[in-house]
Amino acid sequence: MDDEKLSNSLTKKCPSVNGENGNAKEIVDKHANKEVELKAKMSLVNGVTVIVGSIIGSGIFVSPTGVLKYTGSVNMALIVWIISGLFSMVGAYCYSELGTMIKKSGADYAYIMTTFGPFAAFIRLWIECMIVRPCSQAIVALTFSVYVMKPFFPDCQPPEDSARMLAVCCILVLTFINCYSVKWATSVQDVFTYAKLLALFIIIAVGAYLLIQGNVQYFTFEDTKTEVTSLALSFYSGLFAYNGWNYLNFIIEELKDPVKNLPRAIAISLILVTIVYLFTNIAFYTILSPQEVLGSEAVAVTFASKSFGPFAFAIPIFVALSTFGAVNGILLTSSRLFYAGACEGQMPEILTMIQIQRLTPAPAVLAISFLSMAYLCVSDIFALINYVGFATWLSIGAAVLCLPWLRYTQPNLVRPIKVPMFFPVIYLLATVFVTVVPMYASPKETGYGMLMILTSIPVYFVLIAWKNKPKAFQQTMGALNQKLQKLLMVVRPKSSQ
Incomplete structure (x- = not known):
């Protein structure tokens, strides 16, 4: 039929x-x-909001603990936050050349397809669809659960099983919304984006007041860890909070004058996010000791309980709203990637299909939801961050490698923006550092991440490269x-x- x-x-x-x-x-x-x-109608301001809205999710509320855990001191943790922002800026600057040279939606998937062919592109697609997107969604849903439950467990950690079940409920509710109405999904995204920004501005304002009062006792280099492996793992948590800086490239075809607006949007967004993240962390440490941060899975809740008094309940509510919106954002944007891969014949055809009553990409939404719930079998948020960090930065490093490779193999391509070769070289060296070094410090998590990546090879050769499949197999599929x-x-x- x-x-x-x-x-x-x-x-x-x-x-x-x-x-x-x-x-x-x-x-x-x-x-x-x-x-x-759809014609290009996104302005510079729209581009900035896309990047800022994509970056700011659960990371800033989860990652302070992970960064401090591997740096040992507050001052070193703040340096890691700054370097993570600069590292993301360099990568985004390289993407500005790729995005204006290869004007296809799909971002790094399109760049790798053009540069290295379908096999390498499929590995990138597999990493994003099978690891990065669902794992990130599981992390954010777990963060939502922790912040919702923390007020009921102020002196201990919320039960793991309860947190997982609440995370499943969060994903299921948003899956229904995204399958039922695109308008509902975008409305949820708008409302909850405002909530997350309001929460951060409140924290920063209170932190500025406390800083003026002289609360600087925790800003030291005492107990700084000097092991290279620990510092590399600290960047996993820091960079996770900046994840999403390349999302504007996924929809570059809809951006007005991308040659001018893409690099401007990148610069404005990442400078803004880096400043907000830095000030938010400074606010946390004006009143929280390193031991309190390390002992908390919900840093913003602990901060609110010590600084807001009877109004402490407000911050957990705002953070829960923020993370709820972030889960929705992943569901909302992932369908584009599934669609792009399916159009290239590298994803199941069903993922391109539209629900005829609701006109929503229901199969793609359901696919990402089921995968996310599978990752919830692991309740350790920081282990999940290591999984997604290794896969993310390895694949983004491969996309940045496209820049010097195309300079050498296709020098005549039109390049409206030409990035100095210094930037991709620096980024690639840093990528090697944050992907190779943690293999020694966290071999279990990186090993699992590598195994998940390697599963793409048999899948590619059996389901994609093998064209003359048996008739019985084709009929069954x-x-x-x-x-x-x-x-x-x-x-x-x-x-x-």
């Missing part, structure tokens, strides 16, 4: 979709064409695809056919 027949059969059940009469396939085609034919289409009531938009 092809999509036209499937649409006709579904239309008998659903003759009208959202008040529109006609064949369900035609309705899906119409909405799909609107999406595909076709039947499975049709069953899923009927179950989810989805069809392909015209652009993916």
Whole structure:
């Protein structure tokens, strides 16, 4: 049964979709064409909000503990936060050349596809779809759970099983919202973005007041760890908080005048985020000792309980709203990546399909949700950060490698922005440091991360590179695809056919 027949059969059940009469396939085609034919209309301000909104999630509320754990002293932790911001700026600057040279949505997946071919691109796609996105979502959902439950367990850690169950509930609620209505999902994202910024500004304002009062006793280099491996692991937590600086590149086709606005948006956003992160950490340490930070899974709650008095409940609420919105953001944006991979024939076809009643990418949303809940089997947030950190920075390093490689192999490509070679070299050396060194300090987590990456190789050769599969296999997969289409009531938009 092809999509036209499937649409006709579904239309008998659903003759009208959202008040529109006609064949369900035609309705899906119409909405799909609107999406595909969107013209560049994002301004510089829109670009800045995309990057800032993507970066600021749960990281700033979780990572202070992880950074301090591996640096040992407050001052060294603050230096790691600054260097992490600068490191992200260098990577984003390199992406500005790649984004204006290879003007395709999909960011590093598109760059690696152009430079190194489909095999390397699939590995990047596999890392992002199977590790980075679902693992990041699991981290943020767990953070949401910890902050919601912490007021009920002020003197001890919330039960792990309860935290996992609440994280599952968070993911399921947002999965329903994203499958039910794109408008609902974007509204959730807008409201909860304001909540996270308000929470940070309140913390910074209180920290500034405490700093003026002379609370500087914890700002020392005492107990600084000098082991190279520990410092490398501290960058995993620091860089995790900056994750998302490359998200504007995923939708560069919709940005006005990208040659001018992409580097400007990157510069403004990352300078702003670095300053906010630095001041937020300074605020934490004006009243919290290193021991208190290390003993807390919810640093902002501990800070609020010591500085806000009877109003301490406000900060956990704001942080919970922030992390709830961050989970929604991952669900909302991941469908673009699944769609891009499926259009290249490197992801299951079902992931490009649209729910005919709600006109939402339900299969992609469900896929990322199920994977995220699988990662919730691990309740250690910092172990999850190590998993995602290793995979993320290894794959982004591969994307930055595209820049010097294309300079050598395709020197005649039009480069509206030409980054000095010094920047990609520095970034690649730093990437080697933050990916190779932790293998010795945290071999278990990096080993799991490497195994998850290596699983992409047999998948690629069996499901993608092998074209002449047995007829029985093709019939089975076709039947499975049709069953899923009927179950989810989805069809392909015209652009993916």
